[in-house]
Amino acid sequence: LETQEKTSLFARMIIASGDSNRQVKALANNVAVDLKEAGFEILGSEGQDGGEWALVDAGDLVVHIMLPAVRDFYDIDTLWGGEKPSFHAGAQKPWHAADN
Template sequence: MLNEQELQELQKMVDIAVNALEDVKAKDIIVLDTVGKTSLFSRMIIASGDSTRQVKALANNVSVDLKEAGFTILSSEGQDSGEWALVDADDLVVHVMLPAVRDFYDIEALWGGEKPSFHAGANKPWHAADN
């Protein structure tokens, strides 16, 4: 379990990452609490970008903003292709994906997260099988 100071630092980290994603117009941002599911990290953020260029920009913006705030980035993956980029900031892992990739891997379900609600009564707007 995290103590109060660690929780505050983690929340600051999450807030910075979410703001960085919102600054570059990420879509469908969700934050998952992974405490008790893994000892590797405590929070996971999943977001979508509309193009490979945007996915790369989103991941880069998260890395830059977290570094500027004094947090350590352990690694970044996927910026080459831009279909799925990951930023590992120790207690926080950020996944940024193209909608079709996000739909295919459905990591929200793997980690037991709730599906984000989109349009009342509608499925995910990026469902790849609809094309």
Template sequence: MNEQELLDLQKMVDVAINALEDIKAKDISVLETQEKTSLFARMIIASGDSTRQVKALANNVAVDLKEAGFEILSTEGDTGEWTLVDAGDLVVHVMLPAVRDFYDIDTLWGGEKPSFHAGAQKPWHAAD
């Protein structure tokens, strides 16, 4: 990636994080994935407290990214347990804590237990 592409990617990540924080997402994790796949460069994983919040979080991410001039390739998952927003170089997963705990994609893509975005108080756990 050249310098401008990196700046655009960082702007995309910042817009998505702000959209998640606006609706009180929990345990926001940002993973660099460009070394693991050529499909996307960053992945954001966040948790919501209810199916309604998960849907609202994903919708807010998609709307804010579009308003910022980024293309949304697709959104997947209407049950509200796990919703994905595909914005090309950025993929955003929003999940219920139990689903996130079960699939553990933080570790799968990050290779180790994740470090959470500023503001996260503790790692999530399905029993909380």
């Protein structure tokens, strides 16, 4: 999501989902390593302990990685002006916040 018109804190936000706590932690770690290799300075990271919602702060780029139910519950995709994740035509969402 492009956020530069909404906040001066960062210019872009990436939101992704992991299928398990372990996958959320691994994705956050890989994002941090890849961003660092690409020349970004990692200012901080949060949430790797629990693995339900991890955040990697790379200055102008912030990456959120969440379990699907957490992503559904907080709905930051639409909160920041994006669109809800799309699914294959006719397919049901694989999660719902109330299922947990």
